[in-house]
Amino acid sequence: MALVELRNVGLKYHTLEGETTALENVNLRVEEEEFVSIVGQSGCGKSTLLSLISGLLKPTTGEVLIGGEPVQGPSPKVGYMLQQDYLYEWRTILDNALLGLEIRRMKTPERVQEVKQMLQDYGLGGFESYYPNQLSGGMRQRVALIRTLAVQPNVLLLDEPFSALDYQNRLAVGEEVVRILRERRKTVIMVTHDISEAISMANRVIVLTPRPGTIKSEHRIRMCDEGLTPLQTREHPEFRRYFTAIWKELNVNA
Amino acid sequence: MHSKTSAEHLAYLRQLKRRQLIIRLSQGLLLIGIFALWELAARLGWINAFVFSQPTRVWNAAVRLARQGELWKHLGWTVGETVIGFTSGTLLGIAIAIILWWSDFVSRVLDPYIVVLESIPKVALGPIFVVWLGTNMTAVIAMAVAVSVIVTVMMMHTGFKEVDPNKIKLARTFGATKLQILTKVIIPASVPTMIAALKVSVGLSLVGTIVGEFLASKAGLGYLIIYGGQVFNMSLVMASILLLAIVSVILYYFVSKLEERVVRGRDY
Numbered sequence: 001m002a003l004v005e006l007r008n009v010g011l012k013y014h015t016l017e018g019e020t021t022a023l024e025n026v027n028l029r030v031e032e033e034e035f036v037s038i039v040g041q042s043g044c045g046k047s048t049l050l051s052l053i054s055g056l057l058k059p060t061t062g063e064v065l066i067g068g069e070p071v072q073g074p075s076p077k078v079g080y081m082l083q084q085d086y087l088y089e090w091r092t093i094l095d096n097a098l099l100g101l102e103i104r105r106m107k108t109p110e111r112v113q114e115v116k117q118m119l120q121d122y123g124l125g126g127f128e129s130y131y132p133n134q135l136s137g138g139m140r141q142r143v144a145l146i147r148t149l150a151v152q153p154n155v156l157l158l159d160e161p162f163s164a165l166d167y168q169n170r171l172a173v174g175e176e177v178v179r180i181l182r183e184r185r186k187t188v189i190m191v192t193h194d195i196s197e198a199i200s201m202a203n204r205v206i207v208l209t210p211r212p213g214t215i216k217s218e219h220r221i222r223m224c225d226e227g228l229t230p231l232q233t234r235e236h237p238e239f240r241r242y243f244t245a246i247w248k249e250l251n252v253n254a
Numbered sequence: 255m256h257s258k259t260s261a262e263h264l265a266y267l268r269q270l271k272r273r274q275l276i277i278r279l280s281q282g283l284l285l286i287g288i289f290a291l292w293e294l295a296a297r298l299g300w301i302n303a304f305v306f307s308q309p310t311r312v313w314n315a316a317v318r319l320a321r322q323g324e325l326w327k328h329l330g331w332t333v334g335e336t337v338i339g340f341t342s343g344t345l346l347g348i349a350i351a352i353i354l355w356w357s358d359f360v361s362r363v364l365d366p367y368i369v370v371l372e373s374i375p376k377v378a379l380g381p382i383f384v385v386w387l388g389t390n391m392t393a394v395i396a397m398a399v400a401v402s403v404i405v406t407v408m409m410m411h412t413g414f415k416e417v418d419p420n421k422i423k424l425a426r427t428f429g430a431t432k433l434q435i436l437t438k439v440i441i442p443a444s445v446p447t448m449i450a451a452l453k454v455s456v457g458l459s460l461v462g463t464i465v466g467e468f469l470a471s472k473a474g475l476g477y478l479i480i481y482g483g484q485v486f487n488m489s490l491v492m493a494s495i496l497l498l499a500i501v502s503v504i505l506y507y508f509v510s511k512l513e514e515r516v517v518r519g520r521d522y
Contacts, residue, residue, distance in 0.1 A: 054427055056423070056426055073429065074426060074427055074428065074429035075429070076429070079427075080427035082424060082427070083420075084420065086418070086420050086421050086424045088421065088439070088442065088443070090442045090443070090445065091442075099424075099425070099428065099438070102438070103425060103428040103430045103434055104428055104429060151428065
């Protein structure tokens with residue numbers, strides 16, 4: 001059974017100007033421990049897709065299932081990382097990392113200890129009582145990841161999570177995030193417009209058409225299946241071939 | 255930090271310090287100059303000291319008040335009424351702003367009424383309070399609240415609405431309820447706005463208190479000013495006004511200190 005399943009999902013927005021079909025007839029199955037990247041041009045409804053899976057939005061048609069159960073609202077099984085870290089500047093690093101546990105009313109001493117351990121493990125030991133503006137972009141992004149992992153989700157949704165970082169950091173933080181997520185055997189759905197990033201991290205890359213967004217094609221990425229890290233994948237001879245294929249598909253619609 | 259401080263840098267710092275000193279000195283001299291000129295003008299008969307009073311008379315009036323024990327009583331009333339006024343005005347304003355944030359419907363329905371309330375001079379409501387609440391402290395505090403509350407409501411509501419929607423979205427991804435969004439995002443994010451509103455509201459509450467005391471009080475600096483005017487004791491009026499200036503500076507200073515502790519302490 002697929003861990004995440006979308007069946008004929010469609011979404012329409014209503015505004016004064018009229019009705020917009022953001023997504024149409026999306027069918028997707030994501031298996032446990034799989035890393036799926038979704039690429040598409042700006043405005044093709046990529047982020048909307050994640051909002052649907054997270055339960056922040058309800059589909060107009062079709063249904064979203066997680067672990068075989070229809071999604072009713074934001075579930076603890078799903079962690080969502082937004083485009084920026086959005087750390088709260090009035091909270092310390094530790095308190096930011098504990099935000100999800102607090103909101104979910106899951107803040108037990110054991111879980112707090114786990115979060116402290118994660119901060120320690122991921123290079124943030126000693127920064128617990130710092131404030132977000134005292135940290136670098138990469139460190140902030142790691143705090144955001146720990147905040148997401150703290151509530152122990154099975155599925156992680158990443159919405160262009162590295163877009164706020166400069167290129168150098170982006171590769172380094174990406175490498176690290178993938179390592180952490182593989183270690184913890186998480187199922188991941190990442191949305192991006194960066195083809196290289198999509199290929200370097202995922203087992204599968206899904207190409208979305210422009211509005212109304214629907215699935216155009218799927219690419220199985222061999223390197224990730226073989227356990228290569230994102231940086232190793234980028235250096236693999238086949239990387240270029242995947243890139244060209246996906247780039248052409250995205251371009252046809254332009 | 256730089257490990258070595260060069261001679262040029264020291265000279266620069268010295269110059270900066272010197273300039274600061276000159277500014278402070280000029281500020282002091284200006285004040286002394288005004289009072290000296292005023293005193294001189296009264297003594298030389300350029301102005302009628304009975305109408306314009308003069309610094310020595312003002313000082314004597316203040317000392318007389320202090321000797322009679324009246325000074326602290328009047329100061330206490332005014333400060334007390336202002337503090338109660340702006341505390342309750344701020345709390346009430348924040349409560350109303352929360353209601354407006356909570357219900358978009360209520361906010362839209364009340365919008366034109368708030369605009370009207372904002373634009374009418376609140377001091378015009380004075381006689382109403384006197385009739386409804388009597389000539390006592392309650393009427394004065396009501397006046398202080400009336401003058402300051404609407405500004406607080408508007409500033410806080412705007413502040414609440416300007417909180418980054420992505421910060422709210424983040425809380426929602428963890429399944430936050432509306433109450434949790436309010437307590438964990440909206441209110442802590444609006445602390446700087448709250449301090450800004452407090453700064454405005456302190457000044458306005460003092461205005462409300464003085465007008466309230468003009469109309470409905472047997473004590474306080476506002477009462478002294480009106481009383482002094484009625485008995486043509488200009489020295490008493492001037493002394494009260496100077497005391498009022500000191501009170502307002504002290505109140506503002508406390509709010510600034512609060513701001514430093516709350517806002518800058520957390521490294522915004």
